Amino acid sequence: MxxxxxxxxxxxxxxxxxxxxxxxxxxxxxxxxxxxxxxxxxxxxxxGKEDLVDAYLERRDTEWRGRLAEHVEGCAAPRERLLAVFDHLHAWFAEPDFRGCAWINSYGELGTSWPRVAERARAHKSAFREYLGALVADAGLPAPLAGQLTLLAEGAMVTAGIFGTPEPARQAREAAAVLVEAAGRPGGPCPEVS
Missing domain, CATH: 1.10.10 (Arc Repressor Mutant, subunit A)
Structure with a gap:
């Protein structure tokens, strides 16, 4: 072989x-x-095992982000792409083998003792935030919205992992829709906090 x-x-x-x-x-x-x-x-x-863990997280990152982008890019309207992120999360959370976010789990388990795990987790979460930032920019919405949507998505990941239900993705999507609509109005929320 x-x-x-x-x-x-x-x-x-x-x-x-x-x-x-x-x-x-x-x-x-x-x-x-x-x-x-x-x-x-x-x-x-x-x-070493750390090398295997590093490769596992790297490969999973590539696959996860690819699946997300494939789902999101199926939507034509820029604002719908933002909400499609949460639809993708719902589908992921509903998978029978869903056990939470691999990077959150790995970081919680080893982030303080294995620097490479912490680096992989931070890189994955940063890339996700940047992806949302690009979607926000494409929709012509204020940049701070990306951070707010990231927090909704991350909170949904943790909650779904703990409770074993896809429902947090629906709840986060509803909150995201409110934020997206409000951010699109003149003088809407999303100010930078200093």
Whole structure:
């Protein structure tokens, strides 16, 4: 088996286990068993568990943001794209294997002890905020709205992960619709706070 295929098998197995059970509770030997690679091959691909965790978070980031963009870009109207973010979150939260946000979970578990996990979590959350910022700009709305929508989305992620229901996405979408409408009115909210 070539290196690229072996790497993907290892990441598939590790990703499923890490997301379902947490990073610390899953050992390299268990990942080896799940992916069918020898321990020597696994360590040849990822010299340490932290390397595997880093690659897992990187790959998940690319996939997650790609799925989000694909869903959002299906909407023609710029303001509808902003609300489509919350529709995407609802669909994600309703998936049977949804266990919360992988970056929030990883940061909560290891962010203070593994700097690379903290860096990955911050990079992912910053990219999400920037994406919302671009959608806000495309809609011709005030820039501070991006931060407000980010907080709604992040709060929905945490709440859905804790309670195991997609309902927080609907509630956040309703709040986002109010903010988007108000921000679009002359003199609407979203002032910069100094």
């Amino acid at each position: 070539d290196t690229a295929v072996a790497r993907e098998r290892a990441l598939d197995a590790a990703g499923a286990l890490f997301y379902a059970r947490g990073i610390q509770s899953v050992g390299m030997d268990e990942i080896r068993g799940a992916c069918g690679l020898s321990l020597k091959r696994l360590y040849g691909l990822f010299p």
